[in-house]
Amino acid sequence: IRIMAGKVKWVTDIEKSVLINNFEKRGWIQVAENEDWNFYWMSVQTIRNVFSVETGYRLSDDQIVNHFPNHYELTRKDLMVKNIKRYRKELEKEGSPLAEKDENGKYIYLDFVPVTFMLPADYNLFVEEFRKNPSSTWIMKPCGKAQGKGIFLINKLSQIKKWSRDSKTSSFVSQSSKEAYVISLYINNPLLIGGKKFDLRLYVLVSTYRPLRCYMYKLGFCRFCTVKYTPSTSELDNMFVHLTNVAIQKHGDDYNHIHGGKWTVSNLRLYLESTRGKEVTNKLFDEIHWIIVQSLKAVAPVMNNDKHCFECYGYDIIIDDKLKPWLIEVNASPSLTSSTANDRILKYNLINDTLNIAVPNGEIPDCKWNKSPPKEVLGNYEVLYDEEMAQSDGPDRDLRSRSGQSTGTKGNRARDSGKPVLTTWK
Amino acid sequence: AMLDPDSGLSLTIARIVQRLKGSSLYSQLERQARVSLHKPEIKLESLKEDIKDFLKTSGWEKKLQNAVYSELNMFPSPCHPAAPPEHMKEPLAYMRKAQVGCYQFYKLLSYDFQRPASEQKELLNKWNEMGTDEPDLSLFRPVYAPKDFLEVLMNLRNPNYENGEQPSFRNHLGLIQVPLKVKDIPELKEDFSELGLNTGQLGIDDSAQVPPEFFENEHVRVGQKVLAEQDSAAAQQYVRQGCPTALRADLWALILNISNQPEDILYYEQLKSNVIQHDLLVDSLIYKDVKLTASNDDYYFVFEDYLYQVLLCFSRDTSVLEHFAYSSATPPKSYIRGKLGIEEYAVFYPPNVNYNSFILSVAPLCFLYHEPSKLYQIFREMYVRFFFRLHSISSHPSGIVSLCLLFETLLQTHLPQLFYHLREIGAQPLRISFKWMVRAFSGYLATDQLLLLWDRILGYNSLEILAVLAAAVFAFRAVNLMEVTSLAAAE
Numbered sequence: 001i002r003i004m005a006g007k008v009k010w011v012t013d014i015e016k017s018v019l020i021n022n023f024e025k026r027g028w029i030q031v032a033e034n035e036d037w038n039f040y041w042m043s044v045q046t047i048r049n050v051f052s053v054e055t056g057y058r059l060s061d062d063q064i065v066n067h068f069p070n071h072y073e074l075t076r077k078d079l080m081v082k083n084i085k086r087y088r089k090e091l092e093k094e095g096s097p098l099a100e101k102d103e104n105g106k107y108i109y110l111d112f113v114p115v116t117f118m119l120p121a122d123y124n125l126f127v128e129e130f131r132k133n134p135s136s137t138w139i140m141k142p143c144g145k146a147q148g149k150g151i152f153l154i155n156k157l158s159q160i161k162k163w164s165r166d167s168k169t170s171s172f173v174s175q176s177s178k179e180a181y182v183i184s185l186y187i188n189n190p191l192l193i194g195g196k197k198f199d200l201r202l203y204v205l206v207s208t209y210r211p212l213r214c215y216m217y218k219l220g221f222c223r224f225c226t227v228k229y230t231p232s233t234s235e236l237d238n239m240f241v242h243l244t245n246v247a248i249q250k251h252g253d254d255y256n257h258i259h260g261g262k263w264t265v266s267n268l269r270l271y272l273e274s275t276r277g278k279e280v281t282n283k284l285f286d287e288i289h290w291i292i293v294q295s296l297k298a299v300a301p302v303m304n305n306d307k308h309c310f311e312c313y314g315y316d317i318i319i320d321d322k323l324k325p326w327l328i329e330v331n332a333s334p335s336l337t338s339s340t341a342n343d344r345i346l347k348y349n350l351i352n353d354t355l356n357i358a359v360p361n362g363e364i365p366d367c368k369w370n371k372s373p374p375k376e377v378l379g380n381y382e383v384l385y386d387e388e389m390a391q392s393d394g395p396d397r398d399l400r401s402r403s404g405q406s407t408g409t410k411g412n413r414a415r416d417s418g419k420p421v422l423t424t425w426k
Numbered sequence: 427a428m429l430d431p432d433s434g435l436s437l438t439i440a441r442i443v444q445r446l447k448g449s450s451l452y453s454q455l456e457r458q459a460r461v462s463l464h465k466p467e468i469k470l471e472s473l474k475e476d477i478k479d480f481l482k483t484s485g486w487e488k489k490l491q492n493a494v495y496s497e498l499n500m501f502p503s504p505c506h507p508a509a510p511p512e513h514m515k516e517p518l519a520y521m522r523k524a525q526v527g528c529y530q531f532y533k534l535l536s537y538d539f540q541r542p543a544s545e546q547k548e549l550l551n552k553w554n555e556m557g558t559d560e561p562d563l564s565l566f567r568p569v570y571a572p573k574d575f576l577e578v579l580m581n582l583r584n585p586n587y588e589n590g591e592q593p594s595f596r597n598h599l600g601l602i603q604v605p606l607k608v609k610d611i612p613e614l615k616e617d618f619s620e621l622g623l624n625t626g627q628l629g630i631d632d633s634a635q636v637p638p639e640f641f642e643n644e645h646v647r648v649g650q651k652v653l654a655e656q657d658s659a660a661a662q663q664y665v666r667q668g669c670p671t672a673l674r675a676d677l678w679a680l681i682l683n684i685s686n687q688p689e690d691i692l693y694y695e696q697l698k699s700n701v702i703q704h705d706l707l708v709d710s711l712i713y714k715d716v717k718l719t720a721s722n723d724d725y726y727f728v729f730e731d732y733l734y735q736v737l738l739c740f741s742r743d744t745s746v747l748e749h750f751a752y753s754s755a756t757p758p759k760s761y762i763r764g765k766l767g768i769e770e771y772a773v774f775y776p777p778n779v780n781y782n783s784f785i786l787s788v789a790p791l792c793f794l795y796h797e798p799s800k801l802y803q804i805f806r807e808m809y810v811r812f813f814f815r816l817h818s819i820s821s822h823p824s825g826i827v828s829l830c831l832l833f834e835t836l837l838q839t840h841l842p843q844l845f846y847h848l849r850e851i852g853a854q855p856l857r858i859s860f861k862w863m864v865r866a867f868s869g870y871l872a873t874d875q876l877l878l879l880w881d882r883i884l885g886y887n888s889l890e891i892l893a894v895l896a897a898a899v900f901a902f903r904a905v906n907l908m909e910v911t912s913l914a915a916a917e
Contacts, residue, residue, distance in 0.1 A: 193796075194728040194729045194730065194731060194792070196728065224727075228731070256727060258724075259722065259723070263724075263725075263728060267793075267873065270793055270873060270874050271793050273672050274675055274793050274794045275675065275793075275796050277672045278671065
């Protein structure tokens, strides 16, 4: 029995209209952080404070926040890779068929992150790998930054001399997270459309990690570079060729404010089905769903599954010219800035559907609820993986894979079962 | 001498060109253009338009216009006083004049300048990314927007038309005032029988709620069989129910008889090298229109560079004209024949609308074909079979005039209240639907739906479905439309 039926009181430290309009349209009441609030859409800095040992405080049952306390296990580039590597090793140890490797020692089903090393810690390991293929290109990314900041490409060891020095100097070298980088093998054969490189931005909502329950937003989009792609070494430092971040591309000469260089995932699907065929397209999308679920499973054991929390991640995926998807990174705070009119509509609906799932009926939440929303409120989300349902060996699901643009994820079937039903995919 | 109506205008044009080329005016114009290169006001960066301006301000353009008009006046009008309306294949004098007007402009644009070698090399390198490198376009304006073209069509009159011959037409309240024969609903139902409610259709009967065993699976299987047997006629029949996305590219190629042989690829490469070697003034229009149209489009911006490639090549392709002369019963009358080369006019196909319509008819094809030479051939074939009819004036049942009339007739016959209402508020339905039809709905429908529509164009070898769809849209929105009070609101 509710003691107080009232309007949800909300706070945010992210001043974005797509958020605020959604709160207001529900008739929720804005309050300040130090007042009694029910719903707080926080920046990642704030979540750190809320759950920090020194400054943190306990949340009450009627309070919900939009981040998990240690989301960085998934959303920091180095920790994501670390967790996935750990997860793979564990599966290997327990003899799981998921961890099967091919004759070259590569994981068949779990090779979805490019070879990555932490710098400066793994510098020597990196050098060893680099020397195996000295003509390769690598991409350097600062661990704690976003929006493409500080990213650069290298193809010579000399270009990262600094990290060599750091690794060789005394072990007291401060490795503040600001200085830490990851270096990954650059995917220099991205799938090109119209000659341009693009990546995929997909939104994934996680309401609980244990049991894992996650939803995929059907309306993702592709972000195109404004400049034709070339792997030529003379253009390695042209970020307009290589980095798809809107924050970067919007400064290019050819950036267009009407479409913002964005394509819907349905366009992508239409294009791929028309030019490559249905089977390979379905396989691609199945694999994309697969790698998202695997990444979540990888971090699930180490996540603080605080019941006050949900999170909407921005997944960045790149497809190579063999139609293999690669997980590039996961964003805890996907941009809510709208670069175009369509963008605004999409993000508005995204938040709307997210709130409908996270805050049932728009009423004052009770964090003890079972986090199982009815199908009708999903909006543009669809269930990506539901561990509980999977384990209860659900009834016959629709196993058919369909063409059509209205949902991009019709190949959703086998994922709903918790067992690796790999034989249907691979 | 009286001209043979079936080849009237093209012959006229060809003769004019021939005569002008041999005239002193021609060599004078050429000399003027080259001499002007030395003038200070002619800048390298804006070469083409500076020369154009110069020719205009120095009066040479007018001389050219006059020359064309006087040549035209020397040929008697090919009108047959006794010809009954249904035999009218010849564009009317008014149509011809309208065509000539825009035609002159394009003639000027066809002045051909050879690019300097360094520019050639640069363009060759940049062939694949012209979207990021185009000349200053601010002074070029499109010649005809769809509404201008509509004005031309509205003013078409057959001077031989006698009201008594088609009593039903007397009551026609639409914008089109030429009494062409169009089909009625019973005839359409018969012609388009595969679109009946009892026949499965892709785009409807394959939606998520429908079990695929019902229709989809079998339809796909049949499609695969048709492709395996490479049966063009069967393919054409098959696509009437829509193409599965994965089979569409091959089915269309089969119907259009495009096989992308080595000689086809070579032909395309030759066109491409011609683009690189020779600059046409009209190229600037192409750049501008692609930028205006495709670059701003949510679906097609990705293919911007392909569009340049296809259109620049197309504007130099003589084989298109040969196709018309050989195979079409009513060849479009407004084309120049010319040979490619440094000194002569390049071939150009002046549409009666601006390039947007071209662009929008290539763009959706980019979703199907990513190999430039195949994309080019498919587009060219679609153009010579179908799309040209949307840009030229003729009495053909798939011509734009007939489509407009079909649309208006359907609407006036079956939704008379709506028709009168819209007319009353100054929103003649054709004013709204014209741009949809003239662009075959490209830019107005999501690409997956557009492709399903074009499946039927190919399947029925007719553009009539565009008029039917346009009327259906009005029928679908009839309730809302009855309440609007202005054209803007109706739009």
